[in-house]
Each structure stands twice: as structure tokens, then as C-alpha cells.
Amino acid sequence: GLLGLPNAGKSTFLSRVSKATPKIADYPFTTLHPELGVVSCGLDRSFVLADLPGLIAGASSGTGLGIQFLRHLKRNRLLLHMVDIFPMEAQDMVENIRIIEKELKQFSNELYKTPRWLVLNKIDAGSKLEVQEKVTYIRERIKTVDRFFAISAVSGEGCDRLIQSVMAFLESSCRQDDELKHA
Secondary structure, rough: EEEEOOOHHHHHHHHHHOOOOOOOOOOOOOOOOOOOEEEEEOOOOOOEEEOOOOOOOOOOOOOOOOOHHHHHHHOOEEEEEEEEEOOOHHHHHHHHHHHHHHHHHOOHHHHHOOEEEEEEEHHHOOHHHHHHHHHHHHHHHOOOOOOEEOOOOOOOOOOOHHHHHHHHHHHHHHHHHHHHOOO
């Protein structure tokens, strides 16, 4: 499941890695309902990726349609938290990450504990040095996620590595479930 603030690039990523055609625009709240796409990772290897509308502060207590969107996240084995690393209006990326984390935790501790990877998007919007500085800045301050990825949903840079990692995670997770069922 893809989650994040509005305009983090979730729909662009979904359209990049699947045949889904979500509405994409450069204004907040373009995505009004969950969009699904099947991501193919080779012969007989695929998974469904859910793009959820952007969450905002207060979502867990009913602001906007946040509770409905958070309920959709509970169905996912893995959460990909998309973050715009070059946000508009000089927003602090770490604060943006913490807003989403707070909403997850307030909604459900179980949801908060779901494996979550941080996907730092829009690396094409700056120089390699600027991107590295921002990635380092975030990694030093955010310790609540399992893995970090830096991608550009627009150019595709880093996207293949991310979807292959997701596929490997899901296959491993399914094997573990099968082993538990047969134990």
C-alpha cells in the first residue's frame, strides 16, 4: 500500500510500475479513492499495489476521509511511505514523515507496526549532491522504518530496485505464512 501526504508522487509511481491509469495532477487531493495496479516482476511474479489518497494531519480522528483511507491500509502486508524530498513551500521532510507516522499510530498500533519502507521520491528535482544531503538528513532523524529507497517516479530511476525488493519481501512473507500454517 502506498501512503503519504498529498502530492508525494504516489499515483505517478503506480502508473510507472503498473498499467494503472490514476489521475495525476500537480495539485493536492487529485486521488479521491484508492487505485489498484498489478505490478509484474517477471514470469508468474506479481503483486497488487494500492495507491491511497493523501493523508493529512488529523486523518486518524476523522479529518477529511482519513479514517476510510487508513482502513484500506490495514489490508496491506507492506506500506510504502512516499515522501517528496523537494517539498513545496520549504516544508520540513522529517516533519512530513512524522505527521503520517503519528496518524498511523493514533489510528491503530497494529497498523503502525506493519512493515513500512520510506520511499524518498522526486530525486530528479535536484542534483546528486542535494539528493544525497536530503537522504542523509532523513536517515539520521527517522529510525522508525525498515528500509529506505530513493527514486524518481517520473524518470523511473530506482523504481525497478524498489519493486523487486517489494516482490522479494512479499514472497518471503508468504513463505513464512505457509510455514506457520503447516507447523
